[in-house]
Amino acid sequence: MEDSKEIKDSKHLISNIQSQYPRLSKGQKLIAQYILKNYDKVAFMTACKLGETVGVSESTVVRFANALGYSGYPKLQSALQELIKNKLTTVQRVDMAHEYSDDSTILNKVLKSDIDNIRGTLEEVDEIAFEEASNKLLNARKIYILGMRSSFVVAQYLGFYLDIILDSVHIIRMDMGDAFEQIVRISEDDVVVAISFPRYSKKSYQVVKYAKEKGAHVISLTDSLFAPVASIADNTLLVKSSMASFVDSLVPAFSVANALVISVGMKEKEDIKQHFDDLEQIWTKYSVYE
Structure with missing residues (x-):
């Protein structure tokens, strides 16, 4: 797939610009020079803004992206964002949010961004990987779900x-002892679902690596093929998560988690009906709900 190739190639973007430099036009060389010095800024510039800053036309910016092998400027921009998003500090992310001028603007931009992220996730998620992940969950001896820091809320939901x-089903909790102690009995019959988003937790990677070494099947729910957990996962479900500010949107991650639950549930339809019937009797008996 073209998108997957472009994502992978972004890892070598800087070296690619350097190697292509001698063959670029005069205007494209100006763009290249500016990106090499300011790629963290360019990652959030429109093609028009980059052209104005460098002193070239917007069409020159688009041709520059094409010269590097990208289908358009947005793909080049996405590649730049992939390079920097795990390196930005929270303070730098706050500084990025200069377009959030008032509450109405914030509400509008954040909700539209979430909609775009869900749409992007739908377009990019690997349906075969999703199906395999669902089947692995259904047949696992034990399921371990890992999510640290903000990712924990998605792990808890799933x-x-x-x-x-x-x-x-076991949710790995940081308030229940060391994470390694909670998975020490993991085996090749088990599944780990690792939920990880920038800034990626080093501990998450270490725990997943241990589980992988013990033979467990690893499903990663993350935003990038560059995410540390994705590099060792058997199934990776990519979730679109653009950086709007110091808070990363977890809305698409909840959507994919929801889809996984429903997928597994539909395969256990009859057992679920009996289980819920039992629960309803308990809830009624003990007045759990109004």
């Missing part, structure tokens, strides 16, 4: 609903 459907 674990809560999978636990209703399946037996032996």
Whole structure:
């Protein structure tokens, strides 16, 4: 797929610009020089803004992206964002949010960004990987769900609903002892779902690497093929997550987690109906709900 190739190639973007430099036009060389010095800024510039800053036309910017092998400037911009998003500090992210001038603008931009992220996720997620992940969850001896820092809320959501459907679902919690102690009995019959978004937790990668070495099947729910957990996962479900400010959107991650739960649930339809029937009787008996 062209998009996957462009994502992978972004890892070598800087060296690619350097190697292509001698063959670029005069205007394209100006763009290249500016990007090499300011790629963190260019990652959030429109083609028009980059052209104005460098002193070339917008069409020259587009041709520059094409010369590097990208189908358009947005793909080049995405590649630049892939390079920097895990390196930005929270303070730098706050400084990026200069377009959020008032509450109305914030509400509008954030919701539109979430919509775009879900749409992008739908276009990019690997349906075969999703199907395999669903089947692996269904047949696992035990499921371990890992998400650290802000990713923990997605892990908790996924674990809560999978636990209703399946037996032996364990959410790895940082307040329940060391993470390694919680997965020490993991085996090749087990599955780990690793949820990881920038800034990527080093501990998450270490725990997943240990699980992989023990033979467990690893499903990663993350935003990039460059994410550390993706490099060792058996199935990677890519979730679009553009950087709007100091808070990363987890909305698409919840959507994919929701889809996984429903996919597994539909394969266990009859068992679920009985389980919910039992739960309804308990809820009624103990007045759980109004």
